[in-house]
Amino acid sequence: MRNSRRRAGTFGATLALALTVAEMAGVPAARAAAPLVVAFLPASGVAGTSVTITGTGFDDSSGATGVAFNDTAAPSFSVDADTQITAIVPVGATTGPVSVTDAEGAGASAIDLVVTPSPPPTIALFAPSSGPAGTTVTITGTGYTGTSVVKFHGRNASFDVNSDTEIVATVPMRATTGPISVITPGGTGTSVVDFRVLPPTPHARSVSLRLRWRLVAIGRVVAAGGFDACGVNVPVIVQRRGHQGWHGIERDVTGARARYRTHVSYRAGRYRTVLPRWVVNGGHDLCRRAVSPVRMRP
Incomplete structure (x- = not known):
């Protein structure tokens, strides 16, 4: 012993x-072995389908760093366990093997996942049904995964895809009344009813002008109802009357207190300040044109 x-x-x-x-x-x-893909469910699906992948080595010391469907990277995936991953079929994927990659290498399935063509999107409804440019519109329907373009009567709009059934879009400038359309890899979906584009809300305003020593032009913009967006950070044009009418000699932009101050060349004559028509809030509001009283410089 x-x-x-x-x-x-x-x-x-x-x-x-x-x-x-x-x-x-x-x-x-x-070294640890590369991931091994044993199976996946469902066996087929369109872009945006959630696929559960089973195998081994998904959550070892290196951890899975990528999932691909026939070499097209999945937009998102989660490692649920060392033996399971959930991934989303990416837009543009085609029929082929499912592969998982980590620092040790890549493992691919022995069988293919069949990627079926996405159906065209549908628009069931949208709200509100009308509004000026700049209005936020919620579009509800189906097949919005992979949306590349949203249009209001042919004009491209900015948008966010919240889910496969909801898009939030902004009515673009110069849009006119007409249908809304959504474009995806599956095709184009168009609303049956029109979105009615309303004119922007008008806001009256006034502007003052004073000519100080050495011809410093100063003034202030006042918007009706205290609508600051029509007075702050808006353009002003100082004009002089010539033989052929009024012409601009200086341009400025109002500050945070809706005031402007600019130098003009020292010349006798008549002066005024003009506020050009100005659209704010993405086209939702219209600041009307305004002209100051005429000032004389001897």
């Missing part, structure tokens, strides 16, 4: 010494 223990102890010491020598000699340790 005593000899057995001595032999076991000698073997353990020898093994430890061998491992130490191997490490010192730079012998690499055994």
